[in-house]
Amino acid sequence: MIAMNSDDRPSFPTPPSGGEGFLASVARFFKFSEHHTTFRTEILAGVTTFMTMAYILAVNPAILSDAIFLQEAGDLFSELAIATALSAAIGTAIMALSANYPFALAPGMGLNAFFTFSVVIGLGIEWRIALAAVFIEGMIFIGLSLSKIRSQIIRALPECIKQATAAGIGLFLAYIALAGDPAVGGAGLIVADPVTKTALGNLNQPPTLMAIAGIVITSALVARRITGALLWGILATAVLGWILGIAAPPTAIVAWPAFPTDLVGQAIAGLSQITRTNLWEFFAVVFVFLFVDLFDTIGTLAGVAIQAGYIKENGELPRANQALMADAIATTVGAFFGTSTVTTYIESAAGVAEGGRTGFTSAIVAFLFLFSLLFIPLLQAIPAFATAPALVIVGVLMAGNVRRIRWDDPAESIPSFLTLLIIPLSNSIAEGLAVGLMTYPAIKAFQGKARETTATQWILAAIFLLRFIYMALNPTE
Structure with a gap:
């Protein structure tokens, strides 16, 4: 758990004197001497972080x-x-300049899957309304970052449910990747079956064989700890598919990017489409976006900050509010541009491992994201079977969170298992979270340990219970 500073106001270095050189000014601004780092180290760390998360x-x-x-x-x-x-460039730049941390941001994996498969496809919510939910979530997150409500919510949620949610999202991602339709270039390793519900797909399908090859290639790169293994796995699988004629090669490599006119501002337009019939679903989606983003960010900041040595002896993370505010602003800006929730990436740990210790590492990542805009034609030609292996490996990494659950305690193991099981089977992160949050305080009470729960936990459980009752009484809505 991260303890928040009572005074987390931004504290920038004193502006350098006019006679100071540009590089010296940059080094002074990002406090290179205080963090015992150099330009070479920070640039290498920035490139490494970008390579590990460029698959997004x-x-x-x-x-x-x-x-x-x-x-x-x-x-x-x-x-x-x-x-x-x-959105990745703007969010990461804000993190660099306001918090001076080597943390990079981008639209979050898992949250984009929830946006697409649970909200838009599963619930049938119009995509502009879904973007509006992300926009409102970002605004609420900004407010929470300015108040103590955020820390109260953080303290209320059981640690085991947070870990199970991350693992469940990992399983969800892997399932989505493996079940992609081969007719449109998907993996097709898992298909629907009228008897067994799901079954192994037809291994004679070229996209399916390419997905298998991609999983082998990407796994080998990860096993060898190659920097940017997920990105290289995607590119290697795509190139192999182009060479074999299974997917159409790119018509161009570099092109001047066009402004996303069909996406920008659609989140604002979506707010006008909210009606009484979809108001409850809208706020339910906002809550899940807010919840997952909030705790994903806290977990990432804690994990990477510990590795970088930022956590103080009392468990406090300096400038935590600035880091959380950068994440909140990035989500709001990202929704305006037309993408799902932006969050801090755990891949930032790769840059920290290379020695990155200041916001200059993040500044390099932000620059590289802007530079990547020139290569949109290349990205557009990458088939779905080439990205499936990356999703599987991301699922593997996220599933590792289960080791932090105390499986010998029924009050942790049962809610956690139900959470990570129901998320992929119900095709909804929200349903898995709801079941976990309802069962945790109930089982604690059955154990005679109701005193170990909090009022907030019971309130959240009651909210989700009322939601399920409402759904049962209104099955067509």
Whole structure:
């Protein structure tokens, strides 16, 4: 758990004197001497972080385009790629300048899947309204970052449920990746079956064979600890598919990016489409976005900050409010540009491992995201079977959170298991969270340990229980 500073106001270095050189000014601004770092180290760390998370430029548009394509019958991949890069660059730059941490931000994996498959496709919510939910979530997150409500919510949620949610999202991502339709270039390793519900797909399908090859290639790169293994796995699988004629190669490598006119401002337009019939669903979606983003950010900041040595002896993370505010602003800006929730990336740990200790590492990442805008045609030609292996590996990494659950305690193991099981089986992160949050305080009470629960936990459980009762009484809504 992160303890928040009572005074987390931004504290920038004193502006350098006019006679000071540019590089010296930058070094002084980011406090290189205080953190015992150099330009070479910070640049290497920034490039490393970008390489480990650059797969989002291909994966996020691929996931989000499914939501828009089904409702609009239009391909907005290139605009979504631009929105992804812009939101990542802006959020990471804010983190660099306000918090001076080597943390990078981008549209979050898991949250983009929830946006597409649970909200837009599963609930049938219009994609503009879904963007509006992300926008409102970002605004609420800004407010929470300015108040003590955030820390109260953080203290109320059981640690085991947070870990189980992350693991459940990992399983959800892997399932989505493996179940992609081979007719449109998906993996097709898992298919629907009338008897067994799901079954192994047809291994004679070229996209399926390519997905298998991609999983082997990406796994080998990860096992060898190659920097940017997920990105190289995507590119290697895509190139192999192009060479074999299974997917169409790119018509161009570099092109001047076009402004995402079909996406920018659609979150604001979505607010006008909220009615009484979809108001409850809208706020339920906002809550889940807010919850997952809030705790994903806290967990990432804690994990990477510990590795970088930022956590003080009393458990306090300096400038925590600035870091959380950067995340909140990035989410709001990202929704305006047309992408799902932006969050701090755990891949930032790769740059920290290379020695990155200041916001200059993040500044390098932000620059590289902007530079990537020139390569949208290349990204657009990457087939779905090439991104599936990256989703599987991300699922593996997220599933590792289960080791932090105390499986010998029924009050932790049962709610956690139900959470991570129901998320992929119900195709909804919200349902898994609801079941976990309802069962945790109940089982604690059955154990005679009701005193170990909090009033907030019971309030959240009651809210979700009322939601399920409402759904049972209104099955068509």
